[in-house]
Amino acid sequence: MQDQNSPAADSDLSLEDLLVAVGRERDRQAFGVLFGHFAPRLKTYLRRLGCESGGAEELVQEVMLLVWRRAETYDPAQASAGTWVFTIARNKRIDALRREQRPEIDPDDPALVPEPQQPADRRIEVKESSGRLRAALKDLPPEQAALLRMAYFEDKPHSLISIENGIPLGTVKSRLRLAVERLRKALRDVE
Amino acid sequence: MTRPSHHPGDMLLIDYAGGGLCEGASLAVATHMAYCPACRHAVSEMEAVGGALLDELEPEPLSPGCLEALMARLDREGPRTERPAPSCRAAPFPPPRYPEPLRSYLRGRLAADGTLGAGGWRFIQPGMRGINLISEAAGTTRLVRMRGGVAVPRHTHGGIELTVVLEGGFSDEFGSFGPGDLAVGDCSLNHAPVSDPEGCLCLNATIGGLRLTGPVGRLLNRFIRF
């Protein structure tokens, strides 16, 4: 655990670097740092989705176990570490809390209609765009930010969010659309 | 192959990315995504939003010993990891007719040449047959096959209905829908599609939760007619 050659010994490493180290070298120290960052946030995420405390901790362990097992499939050119962990946590909670499958495309499926062209290495782009995204999230008007959080942290489609919060569907849609528009601009770095 | 021109739209993509859609509706959205690089890109952006939202959540401390317990599990795991299927796996020939994730739901129903077998189809109305794929509280998700020129009678669905064309096509007041296109229908629409002369095979799913029961739910139901 006290391996000085471990990338995690260098505290300047990003979460993405740590995740790559786990995938390539099964680096436990790096995994420990990732656990320290993500596990308490995952617990909050699962509690918001209705898990009681003990169950949430068990599920956090399951999610982090998947992070360990799948780390070598992580591609920093495709997604930030936070985005990648979010998708694993989302699928795991659908499986565990709803006992449903999560239908997803298979990127290697020969039947997939391909992109017009393969994008180049987007590693730097991913890093910069997630910084801009975080800043844009902080700047969102509170009513847009509140609905956005419901869309991600409550197990419901937008139509039900509208009903259960007594907000007209049209208002939910227009607020969410405005939020998505602003965040998309930030991700794509266009004014 | 041409790319689809009818898409789920941002609201459904955000529901899919956040995980709030039921299984059947998720299957419809993901099947469209297999045909549509633009919506794949949009969903990856919305997942990035999910990642950023997760990062800014207030951390809630775990009980002491959680990490140690997990590390002990990693010890028991040994070096074996969950390896993805090798990407150099032989491409099947002929290439599959239906994309993932739909193909997994058709397991056992596909003939050797990748086409859908003749068995298991159930009568819905003249010229229209279906196979149920998912039954859940939200509704039934099914494959529907229509002969050419069949008009679907005006139906009032309690919620929102998603239809993805797989083969052939149909037309309604929004235009014509071909392979990969996703149509969104709700009760405000006088939805009256007619299948193309060559017929149509599509995947049909309903978004759940809109049929509420109980006194409050019944009251609300009167207002959900959008």
Ligand SMILES: [Zn+2]
């Ligand atoms: Zn699309």
